[in-house]
Amino acid sequence: MNGPLTLNSTSSELTVERMVVDTDRALKWLETANTNNRRVSEKHVQRLARDMREGKWRLTHNGIAFGPDGTLLDGQHRLWAITMAGVPIEMIVWRNVDPDSMMAIDCGKLRSTADILNIAGTNGDVTNHRLATLRAMLAGFGEPPILSPSRASQALRRHEEAIEFAISNLPLVSAARRVNTAITRAVIARAYYTVNLKMLKDFCRKLTTGIVTSDDEGVIVLLRHQLHSQRGSSFSERIQRYGKVQRALTAWVKGENPSRLYPTSRELFPLPEEVEA
Numbered sequence: 001m002n003g004p005l006t007l008n009s010t011s012s013e014l015t016v017e018r019m020v021v022d023t024d025r026a027l028k029w030l031e032t033a034n035t036n037n038r039r040v041s042e043k044h045v046q047r048l049a050r051d052m053r054e055g056k057w058r059l060t061h062n063g064i065a066f067g068p069d070g071t072l073l074d075g076q077h078r079l080w081a082i083t084m085a086g087v088p089i090e091m092i093v094w095r096n097v098d099p100d101s102m103m104a105i106d107c108g109k110l111r112s113t114a115d116i117l118n119i120a121g122t123n124g125d126v127t128n129h130r131l132a133t134l135r136a137m138l139a140g141f142g143e144p145p146i147l148s149p150s151r152a153s154q155a156l157r158r159h160e161e162a163i164e165f166a167i168s169n170l171p172l173v174s175a176a177r178r179v180n181t182a183i184t185r186a187v188i189a190r191a192y193y194t195v196n197l198k199m200l201k202d203f204c205r206k207l208t209t210g211i212v213t214s215d216d217e218g219v220i221v222l223l224r225h226q227l228h229s230q231r232g233s234s235f236s237e238r239i240q241r242y243g244k245v246q247r248a249l250t251a252w253v254k255g256e257n258p259s260r261l262y263p264t265s266r267e268l269f270p271l272p273e274e275v276e277a
Contacts, residue, residue: 015095021064022088026079029064033072040080047148048081052089056150063092067099113149123156129172129182130156133163136186140267141239159271162192169204176208179227183238187245190269195253203252216257223248223261239263 051057064075072079075091082089117126134155135144147155156163166185173180184207191200206212206220223244230241243263250268251258267274 013096014098017093017095018059019091019093020088021079021082021091021093023083023086026082029072030076030079030083033066033070034076034079035071040076043146044077045080045084047146048077049084051148051150052081052085052087054150056148057089059090059092061092063094065094065097068096071099073097073099113147113152117149117153117156123153123160126156129167130163132182133166133185133189134159136182136242137163137189137271139186140190141242141265143235158273159189162189165189165192165197165200166204169201170208173208175210176224178231179224180208181227181241183242184227184245187242187249187269190271191249193272194269195249199253203249216255217252218257218259219248219251219261222258226261 048057062075064078065073067073074094074097078089078091112128114126114128114131117123131147131152134152135147137159138145138147138155163185166188170176170180170185170188188200188204203220206217207224210221210224212218212220226244227241230237240263243265244261246268247264248261250264
């Protein structure tokens with residue numbers, strides 16, 4: 001696009017221009033034009049800045065919009081992200097946008113990360129269950145990360161086989177509704193890299209059905225009972241469930257059959273990238 005494109009011939013001509021916005025320009029606009037906008041979400045800015053630094057930012061029709069008086073109407077988070085990332089970013093810049101049009105901006109149904117990835121088509125069929133498993137797997141004993149679509153896409157590609165294994169072997173069935181959760185699948189997805197897959201599949205089948213073949217496998221029955229009983233959703237309760245699944249799986253793989261099940265407090269199934277680090 002060579003120079004601004006005029007879209008109408010009214011007294012306040014609506015123009016659109018494709019341009020590179022660097023840190024200095026972004027700061028200038030934020031300081032002089034950002035006079036009436038919503039509160040900044042620091043987490044959202046950090047996600048955008050990370051994508052910009054890693055070269056994952058893509059030019060879209062969503063850019064920067066100014067009103068007839070030069071007030072910034074849309075794009076403050078993108079501008080703050082440019083200043084945080086410290087890299088110039090190509091943007092679509094709209095000028096002389098009617099302020100009344102803000103009544104219609106961002107009022108539609110928001111696209112979920114799964115929606116965005118399915119539209120992009122680079123990760124196959126992306127469901128919320130897959131994303132929940134991914135986030136729980138990456139979290140481990142911490143808080144599930146908030147992933148931008150690009151980072152979610154990258155992580156899904158890296159761990160696709162592990163996540164598909166966990167989901168297919170811990171299906172969504174009513175009898176295991178509180179057992180086959182994202183937390184349980186996260187442990188199985190992590191264990192995929194180090195545990196014999198035949199054993200791991202057998203563990204999942206017995207955990208799902210509650211049917212074991214010997215008294216020596218009582219740890220699976222114990223885990224299943226405790227997962228059914230614990231219904232809280234606080235951080236500490238989620239971490240306890242995660243630690244108990246890890247402890248039970250480790251005991252079962254080693255042929256141990258404890259009479260009580262306590263959660264482990266350390267990661268027993270590190271991901272390949274965690275070992276490399």
